[in-house]
Amino acid sequence: MDETPARGPDIAAPGDPHDVLGALYRDRYARMVRFATARLGDAEAAEDAVNDTFVTALRRMDGLRDPGSLEAWTWSILINHTRMERRRRRWFSGSPPDLSQVEAPASPIVDRELREVVRRLPTRQRTVLFLRFYGDLPNTTIAEVLGISTGTVGATLHRAQETLRRILKERTE
């Protein structure tokens, strides 16, 4: 994976805001689905969540005060959608989604054991990690998405990696 955060579409450029959002969709779709899959453990539900996110964004775009924050705004919508989906599943199944059981072995998506490991991370650490890795977002955008400072993002990422390393070490011992 490319370690350098990808640049999004030029959302500050003049033009139809819907086209800008379309460019964001095309450019970020795969990453958003990957992020949502990590959150939901289900690629199909993840794609639905991403599409629902852009439907919502298109519908509410007129209310967006700062066009420069379009990407962060869209990611925050996606986080809300995945959160609602997890909540919906919990209501209907009575338990959180079982990340270790959701994907078939042939899927390019899943390593069940690693899912269980990552699930042990605190929620915020996991979210920041997912946004950074799957979303390929720079710390500044992650901070904007989550409404926290850039420094907090960096510290959270650091703690997340430390925690993950510790868990993996415990696992191998």
Add this chain to the structure above:
Amino acid sequence: MPSPSSSGELDPLTTRTLDRMVRDHPWTGDWRRVRERADRSRRVHRGMPLLISAVAGAFLVILVIVLSVRTDTRTAADHRWSDPVNGISIDVEAPFQRASLALAPASHEILSLSTGPLLIGSPTDRLPTDALAAIGDRGVFITLHELEPPEDLVSTGEATHDIGYQQRPASFILSKRTESDSTVVPGYGPLGPRVPGTRRWVIPFTDHGRRLIAIVVAGADVAQTGLDQASRLLDSLQVSPRPVGDPIPRELRNGTSPGRARYIGTTDGRRAYVGIAKDGSMCILIQSLSLSCSGREIASKDGVVAIDRSAAGEWFGVIVPPSTGNVTVNDAVVGDGPQPILFSGVKSDPLLIRQNNITLAHIPSPPSTPVSAP
């Protein structure tokens, strides 16, 4: 030492772990479908206020329809009856029916409602005993009488006084507590004994200066809800000041309202009934051998008996001349002249009266001038 994450870079272990958890995949979306969904969603959301308005409007329309149906039902089942001649109006709800003529013709009855058969009683009764007996255990009979001094009181030889007449109550409460066993109404005389198996409420009151007597008779098994309905009907009674400009001639002005017959006294001392049928025609049954209705003489042949119905076919009368002896029906004595008789059991057709062997005896010669309607 600065954290490697401060620059946004992840360590190889984390990267490898996350990459194995959800591997990179060439997912491609369909922007056109997203746009279409958004357009549909926007249309729905844009139409939401309209939809809400439409639903609210439909709800209101349904509400109005339901209410109007209820009103229509009430109108169909019930009826507000107005009597401009007597200056009263009242709701008539099923199962009550209004008598179109006085059931106790010798009384001062101006209104009768009953859940049972509307049978005309004997003229010697203040209350129509036949109709009261016919209500059964679960029926209710309501009647309204009015004291009309001085003429009526003079004709009945009773004193005029207002003792016992209170201002109209706020509500005519009919309960065990308010039940009345009174058989005498001040200024009105005896009502007669209660029909066995019935309860009775006698409520004299004044309204717009008029002295009225509401009498309710209920069968022994009538529930409180039945009494409440009777109470509600009485509460719906509206009384106006006594109407002026009565179309009935002065000597007959104590007469009747549309569709009703009323016992009156004439200035020359003869007894008579006068009625205005629903079609507006005036019918007079007068204590002589002649009878006219809407100006048409309907006295029977040979001056034996005068029997007819009003133009609307609602009532008939039998006039018994002063010198008449016993009146018999099927050989039973039912009256002794001079008494005007109304037969309730054979009221549908004069022919029935003849077929039921009604005979009058000792008929004198008819007067030279028959009385005709004005």
